[in-house]
Amino acid sequence: MKGKIRCRRKGQKSQGGVFPASKDAPSAEQFGRMLRFGQCEVENIVSVESDTEESGSDTGSSDSTGSSDSTGSSGSDSTNPSLAQKDDTLQTNVVTFRTGDSAVLASHYDGTPNLWVGYITEICAESLDIDKVWVKVFWTWSGRDLQALIQSFDASEFAPYERAVSNYATIESASTLLDVKHMYEWDEQSLDPPELDFDTLFTRSTLSYARKVVNPKAAFEMCLPGKCRSPRGYNPFSAHQHDDTIMHFCPRITCRRWYHQICLLHWNKIDSSAVTHLADRGVRLLAVDPDDGQSCPLLAYYTDGSESNMMQVDDDEHPDVCSESDHQSNSGPGIPISAPEPSTPYPLDFVLAEMSRSDVIADLPPALICISQCPIVRRPGPAQDGWTPAGNVKEVVLARRLVYAAFEPDESINDNWSALNPQECCDRIGVSFRYATPYPPYWQRREKELETETWMYQPPVICPNCNAAI
Numbered sequence: 001m002k003g004k005i006r007c008r009r010k011g012q013k014s015q016g017g018v019f020p021a022s023k024d025a026p027s028a029e030q031f032g033r034m035l036r037f038g039q040c041e042v043e044n045i046v047s048v049e050s051d052t053e054e055s056g057s058d059t060g061s062s063d064s065t066g067s068s069d070s071t072g073s074s075g076s077d078s079t080n081p082s083l084a085q086k087d088d089t090l091q092t093n094v095v096t097f098r099t100g101d102s103a104v105l106a107s108h109y110d111g112t113p114n115l116w117v118g119y120i121t122e123i124c125a126e127s128l129d130i131d132k133v134w135v136k137v138f139w140t141w142s143g144r145d146l147q148a149l150i151q152s153f154d155a156s157e158f159a160p161y162e163r164a165v166s167n168y169a170t171i172e173s174a175s176t177l178l179d180v181k182h183m184y185e186w187d188e189q190s191l192d193p194p195e196l197d198f199d200t201l202f203t204r205s206t207l208s209y210a211r212k213v214v215n216p217k218a219a220f221e222m223c224l225p226g227k228c229r230s231p232r233g234y235n236p237f238s239a240h241q242h243d244d245t246i247m248h249f250c251p252r253i254t255c256r257r258w259y260h261q262i263c264l265l266h267w268n269k270i271d272s273s274a275v276t277h278l279a280d281r282g283v284r285l286l287a288v289d290p291d292d293g294q295s296c297p298l299l300a301y302y303t304d305g306s307e308s309n310m311m312q313v314d315d316d317e318h319p320d321v322c323s324e325s326d327h328q329s330n331s332g333p334g335i336p337i338s339a340p341e342p343s344t345p346y347p348l349d350f351v352l353a354e355m356s357r358s359d360v361i362a363d364l365p366p367a368l369i370c371i372s373q374c375p376i377v378r379r380p381g382p383a384q385d386g387w388t389p390a391g392n393v394k395e396v397v398l399a400r401r402l403v404y405a406a407f408e409p410d411e412s413i414n415d416n417w418s419a420l421n422p423q424e425c426c427d428r429i430g431v432s433f434r435y436a437t438p439y440p441p442y443w444q445r446r447e448k449e450l451e452t453e454t455w456m457y458q459p460p461v462i463c464p465n466c467n468a469a470i
């Protein structure tokens, strides 16, 4: 394999069905005999409305490649067109495409949600001739594309920028490549799903082209199959108002599933007065360990319910796990903790005080402790009031892991906690750095934001699989 080759961009691909192969494309056999390259550069010559003088550094950015749309989140530098040369009123923008990239290909749908996107798996050229470069593209399919292919497919199941990855490939002229745009993979079981904006390209299903089967059935890998009351899956950017449904996630390694709130309520999967718990709902939420099938050992005694009547529990009195009093009571050592009324389930600080472990979370930010005791929820639509379409799973899981790390008797963590930089902290406890960190300013900001967010106030539902608070 050689390094890179360059070609010139030509006009748009015509529309003649879904992803039609180029008429003059080489056969698979011819393609197989060509020279192979790891990357190709595509030149786009754009006219610039320039006067006689140099018009500054912005001159080349108003090109028609659409590359300014690129998220750039893949870490690839290939989306930054460089100005290769300047010739009076014409400029050449260059975009680099590598094998493995997800690329936008020119079509009549440029600039719309139905834009054409495929994965480049091979780059070949008949010769070093600048106009004879070909790429093998595995196409991704939008809901609209799938509806054209599969009669029974309902395009509204897909978000506008959602795609199914397919095993359908064609050989395309590299001159139709427009831009590199990252395609996020979204797994319904993930503790670290991508943060989605309306125009974020993402995929969570595959299309078997020959069998005309999309698997998993878009957005239906959730809730209880056969019992779910929602006729639709979960579309993060649905046009249907009635899809505006809240879902809860059980992060236990033995569950890892989202459930519709309306289904949980219908199945009566809600805290029962017949089951009592020593600890309050916030502690019980915190005890649901995303890395284990069992409750957090330190809290298990207080959170595993029993069908006795040793305490009269009424969780409805404590729907707000982020109340002012929680903030205050978690604000550090030295604050006297008074025993709750006998009929009141214990909050976290009382549970820890009873075990003489009050000090373990003293250095943690109040917002972190608050979020660790919240439900994991999501709601379709643009981010608002703390709600996001992919949910708060990443942040709550991070907060719980940080609290568990503080529970650990490993003094090397606690003693050096404040001395570690955010990356070191995350490395130490094995959490992802890129979303949130134990870095104090992050949690200070979150504490302010929580005052206006609404996602934490949810009915006290439980997981239909493990009965944990979710």
Ligand SMILES: [Zn+2]
Pocket: 223, 224, 227, 228, 229, 230, 259, 260, 263
């Ligand atoms: Zn359901």
Ligand SMILES: [Zn+2]
Pocket: 250, 251, 252, 254, 255, 256, 463, 464, 465, 466, 467, 468
């Ligand atoms: Zn569960």
